[in-house]
Amino acid sequence: MSGRWIGVFAVAFAGSLTFVAIGQSEDKAPEAKAKHSIKDVMKIAHKDGLLKKVLEEESSEADRLALLDAYVSLTESVPEMGSAEDWTKKTDAIVVAAAKVAVGRDDAKEALKAASNCAACHKEHKPSN
Numbered sequence: 110m111s112g113r114w115i116g117v118f119a120v121a122f123a124g125s126l127t128f129v130a131i132g133q134s135e136d137k138a139p140e141a142k143a144k145h146s147i148k149d150v151m152k153i154a155h156k157d158g159l160l161k162k163v164l165e166e167e168s169s170e171a172d173r174l175a176l177l178d179a180y181v182s183l184t185e186s187v188p189e190m191g192s193a194e195d196w197t198k199k200t201d202a203i204v205v206a207a208a209k210v211a212v213g214r215d216d217a218k219e220a221l222k223a224a225s226n227c228a229a230c231h232k233e234h235k236p237s238n
Contacts, residue, residue: 144178146186149182176210177210206224206225
């Protein structure tokens with residue numbers, strides 16, 4: 110086989126690999142970039158008292174939406190440790206509960222209180238520093 114044909118086959122082969130790689134990357138959904146880091150969510154919602162305000166006081170719509178927005182960032186984040194399945198289960202639960210509070214559903218605050226159990230999440234997903 111001449112060098113010319115080997116070059117043609119090499120280019121065709123490389124082109125097919127590029128095509129396969131592009132096709133595979135298009136099938137995979139792009140990961141969302143979280144608006145807030147996990148650390149920032151903990152500060153906003155827990156350390157700064159937004160969760161407590163929403164649970165215990167008459168909070169404004171802006172407060173409830175800010176809490177929901179912070180918790181949505183958890184679903185867009187990857188924890189430093191623990192299973193992705195457990196993380197998804199916990200973060201989905203807290204987002205649904207916060208959404209129910211935001212729209213004024215009955216018993217929503219009780220669901221949010223249960224879903225925002227710090228110890229359960231930290232045990233599985235927060236590295237000890």
